[in-house]
Structure formats: structure tokens, C-alpha cells
Amino acid sequence: MKPVFVNTMPRYEILSADAISVLDRGWRRIVSEIGVQFAKPEAVELFAKAGQRVDGEVVYLDPEFVLEQVAKAPREFDVQARNPANNVHIGGNHMVFSSVYGCPFIREGDVRRDATMNDFRQLCMLSQAFEQLDSAGGVICEPNDTPLDSRHLDMIYALQTLTDKFYMGNVISGPNAVDTIAMSSILFGGREAIERTPATISLINCNSPLRWDDRMLDAQFEYNRANQPVVLTPFLLMGAMSPVSIPAALVQQLAEALAGIALAQLVRPGCPVIFGSFLSNIDMQSGSPAFGTPESAIGLLCTGQLARHYGLPFRTGGALNTSQTADAQSAYEALMTLLPTFLTGTNFVMHAAGWLEGGLVSCYEKFIIDIELLRMMQVEFTPLEITEESLAFGAHEEVGHGGHFLGAAHTMERFRDCFYRPLLSSTANFERWLKLGGKDAAARAGDIWRAKLADFEAPPMDEAIRAELEDYVIRRRAELGD
């Protein structure tokens, strides 16, 4: 049984109490003076009934009311997986990781092409195979060779059968959310079972600035009613969806996320939510999104501190980058995001493996690079035990001056597990590296994912449940006309 990673290292906090006050006043002013738009009449009605001023779709929120609603959300909660050993806890020091999400394209070595359902299945298998991932996520890639209306059924079925980890719910529409909940009810023994302990997490993005759209809100309502956690995520690329200022983006992020969380609590008081953050900036020269930037790292650190300030489990970070291939840039930008993710102790990390090209591409090789990064981070963020015994004084007595410790008793007793053992990184000397084919990290990553797929064994599953899920998919696909 693999325990979820618990980060008990110190948090790296960079906001002063004064800075937090300024930011706190900022979101209050936005929600009360500019208001937040909700493109769903039921949402607006809920706010109106709760005494908030509304004007068309725009709701002007009393900040104290928002905080009262936010206080109803649980600080921590569990999410169950088909295999109970893969259950996760969201919140506190726990860090939960899922694969890349939402990519229309695939990169496999030098080839970039449309993603297919076969890619989706393969990425499910890889997500299942690596214990660093607690979930394959949801839309690991867009299976473009399947019909648009019903592909969510194929994706959920693949996530449910090829992995025994928790998965993310479909959010394209209310009906898609209903299908996710129905299929999860089949898998976990009824709706009551998943309302008691949620089985999915779903990503609800804000149409930033300050607008929550109808289809996502439809999905949110279904998940809130079913007590399935939603990640309410402002989608902020500074310069496009927010001002070109990190403090301004942080304030906007608070306004949007807290307003969305307040709505969730009006739909079902006490339902689980995650404070979401997707915060980076536009490259003002190219006009394209940029990831792994210094600004995004700073924003990430601040986001964690703010989420803790408001007592909410939070999502941010990942292995983000804008690179076109699994090269040096893809790696340093990914780590520019992942290391702050660990420094701030993010509770739910989406896009933790496979993300390339600003999220347009799911890349197999990058997936392996990111798994290596996650493995290293989990060791780096494990507290050091410093005891008298750890000082190994006896080894010094044995070795003396100018000798070496390779054959010392202390070394021989510990050499197997004293240090991190890489999955991908090579320490081979040049001659040996050449002899092994002279492969760079991306080429070696290609060997690793292919071998991992070749060895894949699907987790065992109750055949009756599998058949019931399959029946559901067939019936619904027919209803949807595909």
C-alpha cells in the first residue's frame, strides 16, 4: 500500500502580514464593487435569496457573507479510489498528484499528432503504473478519434477500468457530470456511497476575469449536489485574463475562487471544495502563454500561503512549461513550477506529469521526466533525521584521514537504499554512456514508457461491475446518437 505523500517540511512563505492585509482588502473591494458574473440564473437566484445584491448576471457580494460561506467548506476531506489502498486525503500536509489534463495533441518522440483514444488508454496505464501519481486525472488527452458527444463515457470507463485510483469528473456540461456521477455510483455501490465519501474531483474553471460560465456551472451544480469535490479555479494568464501585476492577479484569484466556493456552499452547505489556482503570464513579446516563469513561481508560493490563510485545501502547480519538445526548457520550466509546488505544500497538483507546449500536448517522454522530478521532490521534501547515530562516527574511526568510505562497514550496511535511485537520470561515464547508445534523457524516457506499457497489467476488477459500466456506456452512447 502506497501512502499519499505527506509534506512535513517547513512551508516557504514570502507574504508578510501587511501584504496579506492589502490582498485581503483587494478581493473584498472587487467582489463588492465590481461584482462577479454567474451565467446561470439558478446561481444568481441562490445569491439573491441569500441577500446579495444582483444586477442581471452580476452578483455584488458582501465579503463577510462570502467568508461565512467559505467557512462551511471542510478544511480536509477524503476521496475514495476503487482500490482502497489508493484512497487519498485532500488538505493539511497531504499532497495528491494527477496527470496532465486537457491536451488535444500528443508528442511521442519526434512526432506530434492528434491525440487518440488509444493514447488516452496508454496514459491511463502509465498513470496507474507509477505510484508517484495518485490519479490519472481526467482528460489526460482529448481522444479526437471518438465522437465529441459521447467521448466522456469512453474516458470515464477507461479511467475506471485501467486504473484503480480516483479520477476526475467530466465538466463539459451538466449531463456529462450526471454521467460521471452515475458511473461512479455503479463503481462504488450506489450514489449514497459516493455522497458519503466522494470518489471524484472535478475541475471548474472560471472564465476570468470575474465570470463563471453556464456549462461549467451546470456541471458544478451536479457535483456539489452529489457532494463530489470541485476545484474552483480562476484561469489567470496575467496580461490576458488579469492585470500585469502579481498582486492584482492574486486579488482577482481570491475574488473569483472565494465567490465560486461561496456558490458551492449555497448549493450544498458543507460540500467539499478546493481553492484552485492556475496562474501564469503572457509572454508580452509573443503574445503566447508562458509557464514556468519567475512570476508564476512567485504567484504559486503566495497562493499556498493565501489558501492556508483562508483555511482551504488548494490546488496549484504542476510540471508546466511552454517548450515544444522534451528538452532542457521543458525540464527547467517544469521544475520551476514543481519545486515551489512542494515549497508551498500544494494539496492537489494537477498536470503533475506529461504536460508540454503550454498544455496543448500530452508528451510520453515528458511524462517520464516528470515522474523523475516527482520522485526526487518526494525525497527532497522528507525531513532529515539528525541523531547521534546518523553522524556515523565509527565510519570516521574506521577510515581515518585521506581514505575512502566505499568499503566501510557503515557504507556496506546501507548502500542499497542510502541515496535516491534515479528512474531516468544517468550518471554513466561518457564511454559507458556512448556504449549504451549515447541517448539523451528524452530518448531514455522513450525506452522507459514503452517498457512500462509492455509490462502493464490492468488492476483486477469485479466482472459484474465492469459489465454494468459497459452497459451504461453503450446505452448512453446510443441515447446521445453516437
Add this chain to the structure above:
Amino acid sequence: MKPVFVNTMPRYEILSADAISVLDRGWRRIVSEIGVQFAKPEAVELFAKAGQRVDGEVVYLDPEFVLEQVAKAPREFDVQARNPANNVHIGGNHMVFSSVYGCPFIREGDVRRDATMNDFRQLCMLSQAFEQLDSAGGVICEPNDTPLDSRHLDMIYALQTLTDKFYMGNVISGPNAVDTIAMSSILFGGREAIERTPATISLINCNSPLRWDDRMLDAQFEYNRANQPVVLTPFLLMGAMSPVSIPAALVQQLAEALAGIALAQLVRPGCPVIFGSFLSNIDMQSGSPAFGTPESAIGLLCTGQLARHYGLPFRTGGALNTSQTADAQSAYEALMTLLPTFLTGTNFVMHAAGWLEGGLVSCYEKFIIDIELLRMMQVEFTPLEITEESLAFGAHEEVGHGGHFLGAAHTMERFRDCFYRPLLSSTANFERWLKLGGKDAAARAGDIWRAKLADFEAPPMDEAIRAELEDYVIRRRAELGD
């Protein structure tokens, strides 16, 4: 005038007071019970005269005596450069960066070969050209096409003429140190001028475990006498030069470095020193050194905290890695080292640009990758200003709900410098990237360093001084028989 980078962000500290006590007791026990070997009779005599017990070359040190000597070292000091705008301050929140050091090989794109004097000069030029580097360092690569006995003269001359930044002294032998000091005296107007404000920093490595070698000590004595700072650096690859335990390595590092610093203070009380750290581990599977490991990152964070505890400016970190090419591994391992380097606020960072293949290779492309990392780190570790004005409330009033900020007045006023502008990273969309040649980060880095060299202009120099330096080199080369 380029200011040295001052890191006023919080330090990320992971050692508890209890842990520091355990480590403090650890080094005291090593220096007093196992002792430290000094392979230079004058060194042993100095310790004996100062009342320490000696047995052959081994000195058994009273920890309180060590700390009394350490307390004589300045906590902070200045190092002057030929161009006063490039003077640096060592200590406090200041971070000073120099290029890779000591590599016998060069990688240039797909070619790996012996380094030459031409490479040395080119790497001087690149170090001069990028303001992220405060120094080209010393042996940026080994100029293997020049005679061994006199190549230090060529290297110092190149550093003095092709850069106007401070440089590192040669440490191969006492006479080489004398040459460094003599040539620096010419450049800076006499020995008295460099004794008043040092003009070089020199790297003195320990032959770990617990042995300081004769030739390095000879060089150290010369530099100490001339008041030139030395970086007293335990060279610890856990598993070979120290036990396979981070706490044990930290304790050994303290024992070795503090003993070396005590010696420097016996040679010349008050002379400037830097607490050095070069701490990583052996890959216990390949037997090769490993860099950019989780263990090295943890060691790095602890080292900074310990150096501050003992009130010493310190050196650690860099852009270390074991990769064979400028690929994803080279980048993530480099950042695995550089990010903790900034988190702990290292005062002097060697190997900050160009390091590849465990330090065997100076790589031009990696040099550019590392410059990009340094540029990003310097932005990331600049405190955020959070004021009412930074919240850009007016931009929200202008844009409203669901709009965009691309053309907002707040954006238009700031778009030129609101975000980090990359040197190397590409945010181009796929089609544009293909049109630009479909080059990965390493290939683009190749274009950048070539263009930078093509544009190089040597910093202006007093012709009489240049001639005097040249005469010195010619005379000494003849004396050395080359």
C-alpha cells in the same frame, strides 16, 4: 553599473535548533578525537605553537580554539575588480556568481573534445558578456594545448584582459599562487593595493576525509599572507569521501572547513575566508558521482544554515548535473541545485554556468541554459511589492467581466517590463516554432553563444599595464622552461 544580486527574500531553513546542536557536537568530536591531517610542516607547527596537540601530520584540535580562530575571520568583505563597477561584496545577503571551474573537456553541440586555450578565451568572453556572472571564475576549462607548467600564466592573463570582473587565483602550487598575486599586483597598482582590498578569490579543496594536502596548502599560505580570500572547501561525495549519511557529511564538512579556516587565521589573523561546500553523493549503482540529487539539495540548504550559525560567508551550489548533453536531465539537475542555492542565499556560487557531465565538461550550450536559469532566479528572488496601487483596481473597472486585459491602459503602460523576458526559452506556438527551424533549447543556445561571441568587445584596458602583464607572462614562461 550592474549591482551584485542581493537576495532579500526569506531563507528556507530546515534544521531545528536541536539538529544544529547534534551537528555542533559532531564536528567537535571529530576534530578533537580523530583530528585533521595537514600535509605541510609549517601548518602543523602553527597549530602546535598555538597549543594544539599534534601527532605527525595530524592535529587534534580543541573546538573552542577553532571557534576563537574562526571568530577572527571577517563576516563580510569586498573584492575589487578591474572595473570598479564590477566590485563585489561577499557575505550578508549578497550573492556572487562565477562560471564553471576545472573541466578538461569541452562540449560544443554534438562534439565533445579536449578543451583548448581558445575555449578558455571564449568562455572568458561569454562570462564577461553576461551580467548574471560576477566573475569568469578561474580554470573555466583546462587549456590542454598549452604547457602544463605555465598555463596558469596564460589563464590569468586571459582573465585579466578579456574580462574586467574579479577572477580566481591559481591553486596548483605555491609558486602558481605567487604568480597570481604578482600579476594581480601589476593590474591593481601594487601588492599593497590588493592587500587592502582583495582582487582574487581562490579555491582550496580538502582531500576529504580530514586531510589538507601540501600543494593546496602552499597556495593557501600565499593567499592568506597576501590577504586574498580562500574558499576552504571540503570535497564530499557521500559514499566515497564521507559516510553515506547527510548528517555525517555535514559534520565532516564542518570539521574540515572550520579546521582549514582556523589555519588561515593562524597564518594571518583576520584574513578573509569563505566556508566552502561541495557536497553530493555517489550513485551507489554506477559508482559515479551524482549531482543535482535530492541529497545534495538537502545538504545545500543545511550548509547555508550552518554557515550562518557560525557567522561565515559561504560557498555552495551552482548549476551542477551529471548529464552527458545539454538535455532535460542537465537542466533539471542544474535547477535542483540552483533553486536551493537561492533559497539558502549562498554568498559565492561557483560553477554557476557551463557545468556538464559531473564537471568534466565545460559546455557552451549549457552555459546559456544556466544564464537563463540565473536570470529567472534573480527575478524570482526579488521581493514582491504589494501596495494598494499594485492591485490595479482601475484595470478591473475598465475590463469588467469576461473581457481581457491585453489592451487595458494598465497593461499598455507596463507591457515592456512587467514580466521576465527570456533569453533562451521559447513561447512560440508550434507552427511558428517550426518556421523558426524547430530548434530545441540546446540548439537555440548554440545560436545565442555564437552571436554573443561575434558581438564581443574586450573591455578597455590601460595599454601600459597590459604590456607589463604580458612581459611578466613571457619572462615567467621562460623561467619555467616552456
